[in-house]
Amino acid sequence: MKSLPDIQELEAFETLIKSFDFMLCIDLEATCDELMESENPRALVVSPDEMETIEIGVAVIDLRRMETVDMFQRYVRPVLHPTLTDFCINLTSIRQADVDAAQSFPKVATEFTAFLQKYPNAVWGSWGDYDADQLAADALRANCTPILCGVQHLDIERSYREIFACPSIGLWAAVEALGLNWSGQYHRGIDDAKNLADMVVLLLARSRKIL
Template sequence: MDQQENSKLLEAARCLNAVETICVKKELSKKLTSQPFSYLLVLDFEATCWSKEDDFKAPNEVIECPCVLYHVETNRIVSEFQLYVRPVENPILSEFCMKLTGIRQSQVDGGFPLDVSLMLFKKWLEEMRKRFALSYDIYSSAENKCIFATWSDWDLGVCLKRESQRKRITLPEMFTTWIDVRAIYCSHYLRKPKGLYGALQELGLEFVGREHCGLDDARNTAKLIGAMLADGVLLERTPSF
């Protein structure tokens, strides 16, 4: 039976109401991808740093703590947090660091040290938990499970982990588990982008704001996550290490 005969039979069947046409919207197919988390705490620390040419080198200290609460289902940021943190091991920022991050010496001088900053951050996290009925226990059966999401493992797996160990700061359990957005991006798209900026470009998105401003980086990471979800990416947590 050729294509023309097929078309005639299909048209006859439609006239007899023997054919049901089902329209599958692209948006619906996207929603069918079941995500394990309802909310994401998208975080991007900025820290003390020095240029490759600088003779002085020291361990990183967090100088900006920004985080946005991202709602997966609606693909939007529902709350934001930001504060500047005062470094105490090396309190004077390098010229390279200030140029890279846009953070001024006066901003960190007016901030709190890491232990107090984390207390304020945890206070905000508790407010978000109550406001949106969140569960930070990723193993629970709660509906609104929430987890950190970062562009790479550096923020929580390297920077904060090492600094808290040096300063003998005990971190809550939730700070030891997160989603590595970069690793999932590379695995899904089978390519390694040139940073967050490059990943956004590859998906046809524009970076809004200033690169290496922690809050802008967090906002743009959330935007990237939205595009990845639309492509059917499953946001699984990074295995502990």
């Protein structure tokens, strides 16, 4: 990874979002399973196409003030596999009690849509395209309107790779590479969203030559 950003790519990143007033940095956590090194071969309890969102984390950036101004976090109760795997609990630190007490995806989607009304002219961003694909799959499974339908999506990981001419990199590593200190728990929706927002603000600050 280059230590200095490509100025043209950095300016291109700002150009992508300069017409918007807000950016919603979003991170999802989902049901999942994976074989541990110590385990004997077995079928996965949750296959990749059965993953369901169990946490939605959102950090809202005011793109004029260049700061995070609001948060949204909800757990979501899974339907296909209501019992979290040990792998999922260890990865996310989300507890079974958290999802048992949560609302269904359609109800959380309604709450989030109401929250979104406070932030017109917004773009939303995520680290990679997984979150957009997962939200579409959740909506299809629940037979409801996709969250963020009609709101433009920005793959921030792709922009990061172009700015620093680097291969795919995890969010934690990308944040630390910029000189920021990771805050909170990795693989928690709200914490990942907050750190993603901090990254975006820093990149914009560099583009606008504030830093």
